[in-house]
Amino acid sequence: xxxxxxxxxxxxxxxxxxxxxxxxxxxxxxxxxxxxxxxxxxxxxxxxxxxxxxxxxxxxxxxxxxxxxxxxxxxxxxxxxxxxxxxxxxxxxxxxxxxxxxxxxxxxxxxxxxxxxxxxxxxxxxxxxxxxxxxxxxxxxxxxxxxxxxxxxxxxxxxxxxxxxxxxxxxxxxxxxxxxxxxxxxxxxxxxxxxxxxxxxxxxxxxxxxxxxxxxxxxxxxxxxxxxxxxxxxxxxxxxxxxxxxxxxxxxxxxxxxxxxxxxxxxxxxxxxxxxxxxxxxxxxxxxxxxxxxxxxxxxxxxxxxxxxxxxxxxxxxxxxxxxxxxxxxxxxxxxxxxxxxxxxxxxxxxxxxxxxxxxxxxxxxxxx
Ligand code: GLA
Numbered sequence: 411x412x413x414x415x416x417x418x419x420x421x422x423x424x425x426x427x428x429x430x431x432x433x434x435x436x437x438x439x440x441x442x443x444x445x446x447x448x449x450x451x452x453x454x455x456x457x458x459x460x461x462x463x464x465x466x467x468x469x470x471x472x473x474x475x476x477x478x479x480x481x482x483x484x485x486x487x488x489x490x491x492x493x494x495x496x497x498x499x500x501x502x503x504x505x506x507x508x509x510x511x512x513x514x515x516x517x518x519x520x521x522x523x524x525x526x527x528x529x530x531x532x533x534x535x536x537x538x539x540x541x542x543x544x545x546x547x548x549x550x551x552x553x554x555x556x557x558x559x560x561x562x563x564x565x566x567x568x569x570x571x572x573x574x575x576x577x578x579x580x581x582x583x584x585x586x587x588x589x590x591x592x593x594x595x596x597x598x599x600x601x602x603x604x605x606x607x608x609x610x611x612x613x614x615x616x617x618x619x620x621x622x623x624x625x626x627x628x629x630x631x632x633x634x635x636x637x638x639x640x641x642x643x644x645x646x647x648x649x650x651x652x653x654x655x656x657x658x659x660x661x662x663x664x665x666x667x668x669x670x671x672x673x674x675x676x677x678x679x680x681x682x683x684x685x686x687x688x689x690x691x692x693x694x695x696x697x698x699x700x701x702x703x704x705x706x707x708x709x710x711x712x713x714x715x716x717x718x719x720x721x722x723x724x725x726x727x728x729x730x731x732x733x734x735x736x737x738x739x740x741x742x743x744x745x746x747x748x749x750x751x752x753x754x755x756x757x758x759x760x761x762x763x764x765x766x767x768x769x770x771x772x773x774x775x776x777x778x779x
Contacts, residue, residue, distance in 0.1 A: 413450035414535045418527035418776040420444065420518035421568035422599065422738055423729055424577055425688075425695055426673035428703060430562025432622050433583040433640035434670035437677065438564055439592065439772040440572020445510040445523035446779070449531045452503040457491065459484055462509040473503050478556055483508070486524040489556025493548035494529065498538045506531075513766070515607030517728075517735025521557060522565035525549035530570065530776040542570045542776075543585065559612045560619050561731075572775035579677055583640050590680055592772060597685055597724065599770040600739045602753065604709040605763055607734040615731050618662060618705065625651055625663035639666045665702035669695060689725025689740050693718070696727035705732030712760055713737045716753050720745075736768075 419440040426436035452458070457470040461483045468484045470476065476492045479485055487506060494500070506528065512520035529545040529552075532538070540548075549566040553559050567580055567587075576589040622639055629636045629650040636642055644667055653660040672691050679688040696714050700706035710728040714737055717723040722745040729738040750767055757765050 416531040420512040430564040433638035438568035447527040460507040485556040489552030517730030519565035526569040611733040661702040692725030
C-alpha cells in the first residue's frame with residue numbers, strides 16, 4: 411500500500427467532565443463531524459504537510475529531527491509522529507493532507523481528531539501493528555508535549571473507540587470500557603455553540619489539573635493510599651482539606667468527587683432508560699462546573715439558563731474543557747426549529763452573538779475510507 415485515507419471523528423461527552431485526568435469515569439461518544447487525513451509514502455525522509463482548510467503547508471526535512479512548530483495545526487501531526495518514532499522506526503517520510511469539518515474551539519475535540527487520524531493512518535499505512543489503546547496514548551502525549559495541554563485520555567479514546575449509536579463508559583483508572591446503546595426514541599441530542607473560546611482555556615485547564623493534585627496531596631498526608639480523586643470521598647475531603655484555608659482546592663476536589671459518583675449513577679439511569687433522571691444530573695454537572703470548578707463562562711451559563719425551564723429539555727450543561735464551546739442538550743422531539751430559533755434570538759439579545767446549533771448523530775470511531 412502506497413497511500414491511505416482515514417477519518418477520525420470528534421466527540422461529545424454526555425456526563426463525566428474533568429474526571430478523566432482524575433482517574434474517574436467519562437461517557438463520551440464519537441460524532442459525525444470528523445478529521446480526514448490522506449497520507450502517501452515518500453522515497454526520502456521528508457514530511458510534507460498540507461492543511462487543506464486554511465490553506466497552509468509545511469515541509470520537514472527529516473522525521474528524525476522533529477520540533478514544535480510555530481504552526482499550531484502542524485503540531486497535532488508532528489507531535490504524533492514524534493511519539494510513534496520513539497518506539498516504531500518509520501521506513502520513509504510521507505506526504506500528509508488534513509481537512510476537518512469539526513468546528514474549532516467548540517469543545518468537540520477537533521485537535522484530538524487530527525491526532526487520532528494521523529496516528530491511525532500512519533499505523534495502517536506502514537503496517538506498524540500498534541493497538542488502538544496505544545495509539546490513543548500516543549495522541550494524548552502529542553497534545554501534552556506539542557500543544558502544551560495536559561489533557562486526559564477521553565477525547566483521543568472516543569475518537570478511536572467510538573461505536574455507532576453507542577456511548578462509551580470508560581473507567582479512566584483501569585481503562586476498562588463498556589458500550590451502552592443510546593436509545594433516544596422520542597429524544598435527540600443538540601449542541602448549541604457559543605462560537606467563542608476564551609484565551610485562558612488551555613492555561614486554566616492545566617491549573618485545574620494542578621489544583622486537583624494539590625487536593626490529593628493534602629489527603630495523602632492522612633490517607634497515603636489515596637492516589638487520585640477517584641479514591642477520595644466527600645468525608646475524607648472534609649476531614650483533610652479545610653474549606654476556609656484552601657477554598658479553591660476544596661471546591662475543585664468536591665466537584666470532581668461528586669461528578670465521579672454522579673457519572674456512575676447516570677449510567678444506571680441510562681440502563682433504566684430514564685432519560686429524565688439522567689438529564690437532571692446533567693444540570694447538576696453544569697452547576698458544579700460553573701460554581702465549584704469554575705470552568706464555565708457567561709455565554710455557557712446563559713445557554714443553560716435559556717433552556718432550563720423549557721419542558722422539552724430534559725438536560726443541559728456545558729461540555730468539554732470549558733471557557734467557551736458548546737452546551738450539550740437532551741431534548742424531546744417537541745423541541746422544534748421554532749424553539750431553536752427563539753433560543754438563538756434570546757442569546758443574541760443578551761450577548762450580541764449569532765450562535766450555531768448541531769444535531770448530533772453518534773458514529774463509529776476512526777476508520778480507513
Ligand atoms: C478536554 C480534555 C479532556 C477532558 C475534558 C474535560 O476535552 O481534552 O481530556 O479532560 O476537557 O472533561
